[in-house]
Amino acid sequence: QSSVTIYGKVEAGLQKMNGDSLKMTNIHGSRLGFRGAEDLGGGLQAKFQIEHRFSPDTGMDATYSPGGTNPATGVVTPASSTFWNGMSTVGLAGSFGEIRLGRYYSANFLGANNKPDPFGGDGAGALRGIGMQTTHVRTANIIHYSGSFSGVNVAVSTGLKEGAAKAHNSFAVGYANGPLDVGVGADKDAGSDVTNAYATYDLGVAKLAFGLGNKKTAAGVKTEGLLFGATIPAGPGKVLVGVAQAKNKTTDTTTNQKVGLGYYYPLSKRTALEFTYGRDSKAKTATGKNVGGADFTLHHNF
Amino acid sequence: QSSVTIYGKVEAGLQKMNGDSLKMTNIHGSRLGFRGAEDLGGGLQAKFQIEHRFSPDTGMDATYSPGGTNPATGVVTPASSTFWNGMSTVGLAGSFGEIRLGRYYSANFLGANNKPDPFGGDGAGALRGIGMQTTHVRTANIIHYSGSFSGVNVAVSTGLKEGAAKAHNSFAVGYANGPLDVGVGADKDAGSDVTNAYATYDLGVAKLAFGLGNKKTAAGVKTEGLLFGATIPAGPGKVLVGVAQAKNKTTDTTTNQKVGLGYYYPLSKRTALEFTYGRDSKAKTATGKNVGGADFTLHHNF
Amino acid sequence: QSSVTIYGKVEAGLQKMNGDSLKMTNIHGSRLGFRGAEDLGGGLQAKFQIEHRFSPDTGMDATYSPGGTNPATGVVTPASSTFWNGMSTVGLAGSFGEIRLGRYYSANFLGANNKPDPFGGDGAGALRGIGMQTTHVRTANIIHYSGSFSGVNVAVSTGLKEGAAKAHNSFAVGYANGPLDVGVGADKDAGSDVTNAYATYDLGVAKLAFGLGNKKTAAGVKTEGLLFGATIPAGPGKVLVGVAQAKNKTTDTTTNQKVGLGYYYPLSKRTALEFTYGRDSKAKTATGKNVGGADFTLHHNF
Known part of the structure; x- marks a missing residue:
C-alpha cells in the first residue's frame, strides 16, 4: 500500500454569468487521483497516475453526458463518460525525462498554452481560451515525452490516430531561468492547428505574463489571440488580473476582448477562497448582454 | 496521504418480494467513501467528503440507468449516472456548526425524516417511506448548515433552483437530552411539501419511536403518515419492529398499512447479518398480492 | 483505515492486428481495487473486494458503451457501464473455504477454464478463447464457494436467474500436487454449456499445459477446442508459446487454428514489458487476411 498516494481537490461555490441563473460551480476541476512509483534501478522509475474528475454540485462524473436526440434533425448524440478524465497513464521516468502512455495532456497545453493565464484558464475571469486559442487540453491514446535540461523544458506528444484522418501531434519548448520563463508550442490535428508563445517574468511585486495564440482551422479560418496578465501578491493572497x-484574421474582426480580475485568498496550506470576475466587451449572450460574470469558490486540496 | 480516510460498506444478500423473483439485494446501500479535514486555526476546519454508491450484485454504479424509449409513447429517457450519489461536499466546520456545499442530504432527511424508523428506511421491513412520506433524501447544488447547541440540533439546507421553477428548501430542529430525542422538519420544492415530526425514547429494554409525515403535492393531494417503532436489544443483537x-386525506383512503419485523445480528464490530420482513395489508402488487417480502443480508463496514 | 488495501494495475502499449489500425492497448485489464478483511473469531473472517476496470488509452470505464441505434433495423442498444467489472463481493472465509456474494468470476473460469493458457487469455497471443471455449468470465448475482483440501481445489458458483430463463451454474474440481495440476470444470446457462479440462506440469525447464474445451449451444451446435502451451524460463523473463x-463438430469444420508466441520481461517486482504475437491459420478478417497480430505493453502493478 505504500506504493499508492491518494490525492485530490474538492471545490464548490457560486457562479453568476450574464444570461444564466445563479449556479453552484467548481471552476478548477474537482478530482480524486491515485499515483505511485517504483524504482527499477539505474535511476529509472516506473510511474502511474490516474485522476478522476467530478462535479461536486451534482455528484456526477464531470464528463458525464446523457446524450440525446436533436428534436429538429433527429440526430442522436450517444451518452458519454470519461471517468478518468484528468489522466490515466503508465510510464517510465529517469534522467532522460519521462514518458507517459495513455490519456494525458497535450505537450503544448502543459508546456506553453496554459502558462501565461493568471486564472489557469478557469472561472469567470479565465483568459486562456481567448488569448491562447486552446483546442486541446488532453488526448486519448497519447505517447507523451517531457524532459528538463539546464532550464530547457522539452515536451512532445502524439495521440495515435487509430483509424481517424490524422493523429494529434503536439510539442512545446521552454526556457526557465530565475524570474524568466519563455516558450513556444503547437497542437496539430485534422481540425485545426494552434501555435502558442508565452513569456512570464517575476518582478517580485508582480509576476507579469504575455501570451500569443494563433489558430488555423482546416477550412482556413485564422484567429489570432493575445493575452496580458499579472499575478500580484497582496495581503495574505494574490490579485489576478x-x-x-481574439481577432478573426480572415474577416479582420475582433471577436473577443476580455478583462479578468480575481483574488485568491489562502485559508491554509491546502484550502483557499477564490473570487474571479470577467467581462467580454465584444462577445454577446443570446439576449445581447456582454458575455461575463463572476464566481466565488472554496477549494480544498488533499 | 494522512489527509484522506477511506471508508465504506459492502452488503449483499437475498430478497424475495411478493410478485417478484428471488433476487440478490443490498438494502442499506453499499458505498466507498473518501473524507478528510484540515485545521485552519481558530477552531475552524476545512472538510471534504465524497461517497460513491454501488450495487455489489451487478458491480454497477447504484444510480446507473441506461435510459430507454417508451415503446407506447416514443418518449426517450436519457441514460443517467450519479457516481458520487452518497454525497460530494466541501465545507467549513467550527464551533458554529458545519456548512457543506455540493450534493448532500436535505436538512429534514437527516434531522427528522430518517430518525424514527427502526429499519433506517431500508429493506423489506422499511417504514420510513410510508410513515414519514419521504420526498427528498439528497439534493444537488445544496448549501447545508447544521449545528448543535446544548442538545438543540438545527439544520437548514437549500438546493439552488438553477433555472428550475423553485429551489428545494429544507429545515429540521430537534432536541436530544438523555433518553429523549424529539424534533420536526420540512422539505419544500416545486412538486410537494413534506413536514415531519418524530420522538424517540430509550427505555433501555427498548427504544421506542414515533413519527408523523404529512405531504401535500402541488396539485393539492394531501397524505398523512404515521409510524410506531421499537428497537429491542435481544441476545447479541436487536429486534426491529x-x-x-399512510392515508390519502383528499379521498379519505388508507393506502398503506404496513408491519415491519427484523433482527440485526452483529458478527463483530464491523460485520453483521440482518433479516427484515414487511407486509402491507392495503397496498397490492400488479397481480393482487399484498405488497411485502423479506430479505437476509450480510454487511461489512470498513 | 488499516482495514482497506488499495491495489491495481495500469498497463498500456501498442497493438497491431491484421485489418485494423495501430492502436494503444491494454491487454491484461488495467484496474483499481479495494479489499479488506476482519477477523470474526473462531478462524472466521469477513472479507470484501471491489475492483474497477478501466482503459488507460481513453480514460474510460473499460465496460463503458454509449449504446446506439442500428441504422438498418432501428433497434436501440442502451448505454451500459459496469464500473466494478472486475468484481464486487462481500463474504466469509474460514477453514471451510470462502463464500463470496455479488459480482464475481464463475467457478469454472477460475478453477479450470483459465488454467492452461500461457497468455492468461489476453493479448494477440491469447489461446484461451479458442482452445477452452470461454463463455463466462464473471457473473452478476453470484454465490461463489471455493475451498482447498489436501491439494483438492473445489469451486461451485450460481448466478441467480432473477427472472431470466435459467440460472448460470458452474463448478470446478482440481488437484494440485508438486509440479502437477489437473482439473475439470463446467459452465451451464440458458445459452450454452461449456466443459473444460486441463493439466499443467512444471518440468522446471518449462511448464507444460494442456487444455480441452467443449461447447454446446442451446441450438445444438457443438464446438471442440484443444490447447497446448508452454511457459519457458529464458533469461530474466519467460517465453510463452x-x-x-477449435472445431465445429456439427459441420466437422476446423474454424480456428492458432499459434501464440510471447515474451514476458520483468523490469522489477511490480513492472514488466510483454510482447505477444498470434496468428490464426483458419479464421479470416473481413478483408480475407489471417486473423492475427502483435502487441507490446508496459505493465505496472501497485
Whole structure:
C-alpha cells in the first residue's frame, strides 16, 4: 500500500454569468487521483497516475453526458463518460525525462498554452481560451515525452490516430531561468492547428505574463489571440488580473476582448477562497448582454 | 496521504418480494467513501467528503440507468449516472456548526425524516417511506448548515433552483437530552411539501419511536403518515419492529398499512447479518398480492 | 483505515492486428481495487473486494458503451457501464473455504477454464478463447464457494436467474500436487454449456499445459477446442508459446487454428514489458487476411 498516494481537490461555490441563473460551480476541476512509483534501478522509475474528475454540485462524473436526440434533425448524440478524465497513464521516468502512455495532456497545453493565464484558464475571469486559442487540453491514446535540461523544458506528444484522418501531434519548448520563463508550442490535428508563445517574468511585486495564440482551422479560418496578465501578491493572497483578445484574421474582426480580475485568498496550506470576475466587451449572450460574470469558490486540496 | 480516510460498506444478500423473483439485494446501500479535514486555526476546519454508491450484485454504479424509449409513447429517457450519489461536499466546520456545499442530504432527511424508523428506511421491513412520506433524501447544488447547541440540533439546507421553477428548501430542529430525542422538519420544492415530526425514547429494554409525515403535492393531494417503532436489544443483537400507515386525506383512503419485523445480528464490530420482513395489508402488487417480502443480508463496514 | 488495501494495475502499449489500425492497448485489464478483511473469531473472517476496470488509452470505464441505434433495423442498444467489472463481493472465509456474494468470476473460469493458457487469455497471443471455449468470465448475482483440501481445489458458483430463463451454474474440481495440476470444470446457462479440462506440469525447464474445451449451444451446435502451451524460463523473463484449435463438430469444420508466441520481461517486482504475437491459420478478417497480430505493453502493478 505504500506504493499508492491518494490525492485530490474538492471545490464548490457560486457562479453568476450574464444570461444564466445563479449556479453552484467548481471552476478548477474537482478530482480524486491515485499515483505511485517504483524504482527499477539505474535511476529509472516506473510511474502511474490516474485522476478522476467530478462535479461536486451534482455528484456526477464531470464528463458525464446523457446524450440525446436533436428534436429538429433527429440526430442522436450517444451518452458519454470519461471517468478518468484528468489522466490515466503508465510510464517510465529517469534522467532522460519521462514518458507517459495513455490519456494525458497535450505537450503544448502543459508546456506553453496554459502558462501565461493568471486564472489557469478557469472561472469567470479565465483568459486562456481567448488569448491562447486552446483546442486541446488532453488526448486519448497519447505517447507523451517531457524532459528538463539546464532550464530547457522539452515536451512532445502524439495521440495515435487509430483509424481517424490524422493523429494529434503536439510539442512545446521552454526556457526557465530565475524570474524568466519563455516558450513556444503547437497542437496539430485534422481540425485545426494552434501555435502558442508565452513569456512570464517575476518582478517580485508582480509576476507579469504575455501570451500569443494563433489558430488555423482546416477550412482556413485564422484567429489570432493575445493575452496580458499579472499575478500580484497582496495581503495574505494574490490579485489576478489580465486582458485577452481574439481577432478573426480572415474577416479582420475582433471577436473577443476580455478583462479578468480575481483574488485568491489562502485559508491554509491546502484550502483557499477564490473570487474571479470577467467581462467580454465584444462577445454577446443570446439576449445581447456582454458575455461575463463572476464566481466565488472554496477549494480544498488533499 | 494522512489527509484522506477511506471508508465504506459492502452488503449483499437475498430478497424475495411478493410478485417478484428471488433476487440478490443490498438494502442499506453499499458505498466507498473518501473524507478528510484540515485545521485552519481558530477552531475552524476545512472538510471534504465524497461517497460513491454501488450495487455489489451487478458491480454497477447504484444510480446507473441506461435510459430507454417508451415503446407506447416514443418518449426517450436519457441514460443517467450519479457516481458520487452518497454525497460530494466541501465545507467549513467550527464551533458554529458545519456548512457543506455540493450534493448532500436535505436538512429534514437527516434531522427528522430518517430518525424514527427502526429499519433506517431500508429493506423489506422499511417504514420510513410510508410513515414519514419521504420526498427528498439528497439534493444537488445544496448549501447545508447544521449545528448543535446544548442538545438543540438545527439544520437548514437549500438546493439552488438553477433555472428550475423553485429551489428545494429544507429545515429540521430537534432536541436530544438523555433518553429523549424529539424534533420536526420540512422539505419544500416545486412538486410537494413534506413536514415531519418524530420522538424517540430509550427505555433501555427498548427504544421506542414515533413519527408523523404529512405531504401535500402541488396539485393539492394531501397524505398523512404515521409510524410506531421499537428497537429491542435481544441476545447479541436487536429486534426491529414497527407499523406505519399512510392515508390519502383528499379521498379519505388508507393506502398503506404496513408491519415491519427484523433482527440485526452483529458478527463483530464491523460485520453483521440482518433479516427484515414487511407486509402491507392495503397496498397490492400488479397481480393482487399484498405488497411485502423479506430479505437476509450480510454487511461489512470498513 | 488499516482495514482497506488499495491495489491495481495500469498497463498500456501498442497493438497491431491484421485489418485494423495501430492502436494503444491494454491487454491484461488495467484496474483499481479495494479489499479488506476482519477477523470474526473462531478462524472466521469477513472479507470484501471491489475492483474497477478501466482503459488507460481513453480514460474510460473499460465496460463503458454509449449504446446506439442500428441504422438498418432501428433497434436501440442502451448505454451500459459496469464500473466494478472486475468484481464486487462481500463474504466469509474460514477453514471451510470462502463464500463470496455479488459480482464475481464463475467457478469454472477460475478453477479450470483459465488454467492452461500461457497468455492468461489476453493479448494477440491469447489461446484461451479458442482452445477452452470461454463463455463466462464473471457473473452478476453470484454465490461463489471455493475451498482447498489436501491439494483438492473445489469451486461451485450460481448466478441467480432473477427472472431470466435459467440460472448460470458452474463448478470446478482440481488437484494440485508438486509440479502437477489437473482439473475439470463446467459452465451451464440458458445459452450454452461449456466443459473444460486441463493439466499443467512444471518440468522446471518449462511448464507444460494442456487444455480441452467443449461447447454446446442451446441450438445444438457443438464446438471442440484443444490447447497446448508452454511457459519457458529464458533469461530474466519467460517465453510463452502455444497452439490452440477449435472445431465445429456439427459441420466437422476446423474454424480456428492458432499459434501464440510471447515474451514476458520483468523490469522489477511490480513492472514488466510483454510482447505477444498470434496468428490464426483458419479464421479470416473481413478483408480475407489471417486473423492475427502483435502487441507490446508496459505493465505496472501497485
